[in-house]
Amino acid sequence: MSTPARIARRFLFNVLAWAVVLVIAFPLLWMLLTSVKPSSELFVIPPRLLPGEITFEHYRRLLTETPFLTYLRNSAWLAAGTTLVVISIATLGAHSLVRFSYPGRERLARLVLFTYLLPSVVLIIPLYLLMAGLGLANTLTSLIIAYTTFALPYALWLLRSFMKAIPDDLESAALVDGANRMQAFVDVILPQALPGIISTAMFTAILAWNEYFYALVLVNNDAARPLTTGVINMLVTSFNIEWSLLMAASVMMSLPLIVVFAFLQRYLTRGFSAGAIKG
Amino acid sequence: MSGIRFENVSKRFGGVTAVDDLSLEIGSGEFVSILGPSGCGKTTLLRMLAGLERPTGGTISIGDRVVNELAPAQRNIAMVFQTYALYPHMTVAGNIEYPLRKRRVAKDERVRRVREAAAVLELEALLDRKPRELSGGQQQRVALGRALVRDPAVFLLDEPLSNLDAKLRTHMRAELIRLHRRIGRTMVYVTHDQLEAMTMSQRIAVLRDGRLQQFAPPRDIYARPGNDFVAGFIGTPSMNFLDGRLKGTGSGRTFRSGDLSLPLGMLPLTDEMPEPDRRVRLGIRPEHIHFDRQGEPARVNLVEPTGHETILVFDYRGNELVARMDGDIAIEAGDTVKLAFRAEKMRLFAAADGRRLNDDSTA
Structure with missing residues (x-):
C-alpha cells in the first residue's frame, strides 16, 4: 500500500x-463582478478583479429605462410555451414509438433522429416564408413553432429511452385491472416517466431560453423579441457596447436557469445518462 | 359459468407462428396449467386470453361470450404477471385497490375489500409500504391480492412463482392450491416447471412450437404421454428412448436396435402395422429399469446418489440409459450389471411423427 x-x-x-x-x-x-462595478472602473489598467465600489445602478437602469422586462416576459413565454407543446406531443409520441407496433415504427424513430442532420440554417428561410405566409411573422407563436421543430425530435428521442425502461407488464396489468389505454397511460406510465419528462422539459426550456438564431431571423420588433436577441439588439450597436448593462442583463438572464438547475439537477443528470443509452 | 374455449386459435407475429391452430376447452372452476419449454407460445396464449394480444385466427370464448373483440377490462379476468407488475408509485393498498377504482366501486366498499384481500394474504401490516420495500414473496402476494380483490371469473397466472426461491415456491404452490379450492374460480396457470404443473393442476395442456401436444390430467400425462415429446418433457430424469425397428407380428413382436432384441409380445398396439419393418422409438422411464440376471449387460458410467434414491447412468449397448434405483445401492462407476425393463411400462412411439403406438389399457 503506497499511501503517500x-x-x-x-x-x-x-x-x-x-x-x-x-x-x-x-x-x-x-x-457578475463587472455588473456591479461603476462604469468608470471597467477599463482601468491594470484590470482589477474586485470592484472598488459596489453599485446596482446598472440593474436599476436596465429594469426601468430599457425594454428588458418585456424581453424577459417574452423569453419566459417562449420557454414555457415551447416546453408545453413539445412535452405534450413528445410524451404521447414516445409512448407510441415504444408501445404500439405499426409498420415503419423503427424507421419513423430513425427519421426523427435524421432531422438532426439538417443544419438549422437550412430550415430557417423556408420557416420564415412559412410563418410570413401564415401571417405569424414577428410573433411569439412563430418562434414557439420554430423551436418545436428542433426541440421535438430531441425530446422524442430522449423520452423514448426513458419510456423503454418502463416494463411492458405495468401497462398490461393496468389494462387487465380495468383501465382503458388512456387511463393506463395516465395512471401508470406517466408517473413512471415523470423524472424523464421533467428532465426533457428542462432541456427543452433551456433550449428555448438560449435560442438566438431563429429569434434573430423570425422576429424583428421589440414586442416579440426574447432576451437573447433583445439584449444584443439594444446594448450592442455598431458604435458602442454598453458593457455594464450587458453584464447586468447577462446575470439576470442566467439567474432563472441557475435556480432551475439547483432544484432539478438530479433529473437533469438522469436525462444525460438516459440520452447516452442507445435508443 | 366461466369455462374457457379456444377454437382453432392462431397467432402469428410477422412470419413467426407463436400459436398454431389450437383448440382447448377448460371447464368452469378448473385449475389448468399450460406447460411447455420457453418459446412454445404459452405466454402468448395467456395474453390472447387476457386480451393483451389479438389472435390472428380462431375464436376465444369465456363463459358464453366470444371475447375476441373485447378489451381486457371487459373480460372479467385478473392476471398475475411473472414480474408481478406492481405499480411502483402506489402503496400496497393502492395497488390492490386499483382494479376496484377503475370499476368505480364506492370508497367504503373498496376499503373493506382491500382489507379482506389483505387478510387472506397476510398483508395487513404492509398496506402502507411501497412495492420496492417488499421482499419477492411479499410482492408476489400483493400481485395475487390485486387479482383476488375483484373476484373475477377467471384468474390468469403467468409463471407467478418463477422469481421466488425454492422454499418459498413450494410454500406458495400450496397456498395457490388452497386459494383455488376456496374461491373455486377458473384458473389458467402458465409455467415451464413440470413440478408446478403436475402438483397443482387438474389438467395440463402441454404445448410445443405453438401446437397443443396433449391435454390431460397430470397422472395421464405421465403414464400415457400422447407422443414422444410429452413423454420426454415430463419426468425427471426424463424418459429413456431407444431408436429401432419393429419386427414380427402379434405376440411374436420384437423391438430391434442393432444387436439388441426385446420381446414386445405383451404390449398391445393401437393399430395394426401395415409395414413389417416400422421405425419406432421405445421409451422407458428411469424407475422402470431394474437389475435382472437374465437381462442385457450394461456398464455403469455415472453414479449420482441423492440420498433417498440413486440416479445411475448406464452405457447400454451404445445407448445412454438413465435409471432410478434405491438410495442405499452399492454400485460404482465402471461396474457391469445386467438390466431389464418392466415390460408393461414400456412405451412405443412412431419414429415418423412421435405418436404413441401402444394401447392405453397397458398403462
Missing part, C-alpha cells in the same frame, strides 16, 4: 479538477 503515492495522486486530481472549474467559472465570475 495515493495522497499525491488525489492531490493532483484535485488541482486539475479545480483548474477546470476555474476556467469554466471565471467568465461567469467576471460577468
